[in-house]
C-alpha cells in the first residue's frame with residue numbers, strides 16, 4: 148500500500164485556517180485532520196481531543212522530552228505541537244492527513260517531510276486580516292496587536308511553500324485547496340509507473356513521478 152500524502156495548511160493567525168479546514172471536512176471527507184496539543188486555555192465551545200489536546204506546561208514539556216511531537220512551536224506565549232504517532236500511523240495506512248499549524252512549525256515539518264505539500268493561506272489584504280482577528284472576538288487588544296505583528300513576519304516566509312491560496316471567499320479557498328489535493332494525487336497515482344512501463348517509457352515516467 149502506498150503512503151498517504153501529508154498536507155500542511157499554514158498562514159497568519161486570523162487568515163481563516165480553522166474556518167477553511169472545517170469547510171474542507173465537508174468537501175474532502177477522506178482527509179484526516181491532525182489534532183494538536185497546546186498549552187493555550189480552551190476558548191468557549193472548544194472540546195478536548197476535537198479542537199486540541201489541552202495540556203499544562205509540564206505535560207507539554209514531557210511530550211517534547213519523550214519525542215512525542217513531530218514539531219512544536221511557541222506562538223504568542225503558548226506552546227503548540229503535532230502529536231507524531233497519529234501522523235505516522237495515518238500515512239502508513241495510506242490515508243492523507245492535513246496539519247493546520249503556524250508558519251515556524253510548518254517549516255520544521257518541511258525538514259522532515261520534504262515530500263509533503265505545503266499550502267500558505269493568504270488574506271486578501273492586511274486590513275481584512277485585522278478585521279477578521281478583531282471580528283472573531285477571542286483575543287484581547289494586546290494579543291491582537293501581537294498576532295498582527297507576527298503576521299507581518301510570517302508573510303515573509305511564503306517562499307518555503309508549494310502553493311499560495313488567497314482566502315477571499317471560504318468556498319473559493321476550499322475549492323482551490325481541493326484542486327491542489329486532486330493535482331497532488333494525479334502526480335502520485337500508483338498505476339502510472341506500471342502503465343508507463345507498458346508503453347516502454349519508464350524513463351519519462353521516472354521524470355514525471357519525481358517532479
Ligand SMILES: Nc1nc2c(ncn2[C@@H]2O[C@H](COP(=O)(O)OP(=O)(O)O)[C@@H](O)[C@H]2O)c(=O)[nH]1
Pocket residue numbers: 158159160161164165183184187218219220222227228229230247248249250251252253
Ligand atoms: N507549530 C504548530 N502550530 C500550531 C499547531 N496547532 C495550531 N497551531 C497554530 O497556532 C496558532 C494559534 O492557534 P490558536 O491559538 O488556536 O489561534 P487561531 O488558530 O488563530 O484561532 C495558529 O496559527 C495555529 O495554526 C501545532 O501543532 N503546531
Ligand SMILES: Nc1ncnc2c1ncn2[C@@H]1O[C@H](COP(=O)(O)OP(=O)(O)O)[C@@H](O)[C@H]1O
Pocket residue numbers: 158159160161162163164165166167279280282283314315316317
Ligand atoms: N473567507 C472569509 N471571509 C470572511 N471572514 C472569514 C473568512 N475566513 C475566515 N473568516 C473569519 O475570520 C475569523 C478568523 O478565522 P479563523 O478560521 O479563526 O482563522 P485562523 O484559524 O487562521 O486563526 C473568523 O471570525 C472567521 O469566521
